Amino acid sequence: MMSKIAIMSIVLIAVVSLTAAPLFAIESKPISDNQLNRLLKNVEKNFSEIKTLRTMLTQEKNIALFSETIISTGFCMFKSPSKLRLEFTKPFKSSLIINDNQISKYEFFNGNWQKLDTGNKEMMRLIMENITSWLQGRFKDPDLYEISAYRNKGTTILLTPKADAFKKFITSFE
Numbered sequence: 001m002m003s004k005i006a007i008m009s010i011v012l013i014a015v016v017s018l019t020a021a022p023l024f025a026i027e028s029k030p031i032s033d034n035q036l037n038r039l040l041k042n043v044e045k046n047f048s049e050i051k052t053l054r055t056m057l058t059q060e061k062n063i064a065l066f067s068e069t070i071i072s073t074g075f076c077m078f079k080s081p082s083k084l085r086l087e088f089t090k091p092f093k094s095s096l097i098i099n100d101n102q103i104s105k106y107e108f109f110n111g112n113w114q115k116l117d118t119g120n121k122e123m124m125r126l127i128m129e130n131i132t133s134w135l136q137g138r139f140k141d142p143d144l145y146e147i148s149a150y151r152n153k154g155t156t157i158l159l160t161p162k163a164d165a166f167k168k169f170i171t172s173f174e
Helices: 003-015 031-045 121-135
Strands: 054-062 070-079 083-090 094-099 102-109 111-115 146-153 155-161
Touching: 003 146, 031 146, 094 121, 102 121
Parallel strands: none
Antiparallel strands: 054 070, 070 083, 083 094, 094 102, 102 111, 146 155
């Protein structure tokens, strides 16, 4: 059986990947509702025990203005229940931080970290709170998104936002 950190790393990488279409859905077969419910129960049980975490992450963005996928890499630090830092180191340095109810965004520019406007604060808060919730193993929120999972060599959980306002920013989380 995989260690909790290995499982967490796999799921975190999957969760933080922002994509316009499911990457693995075409090559993989969907799991049944019963299998999905068992998977989510197991994930919630295991993740609820995690108090702190640091892992590498990869974010993939498909933006309508660009024909290619933008791939960012960095790391994630999480402290239960509500502290999260997503720091990207390539292709540029930036950081998103949620500390309890406060959200901050920074970018490394000309040798210094500069605080940026978070833009749509409510949408940013929703995204960051969802990631924090997922890191605690809580994936089921039928009001916010559809949930499914696919198997190939591993298991990919796919979350598709329901709200049109959310879909404008994110098509899906894997």
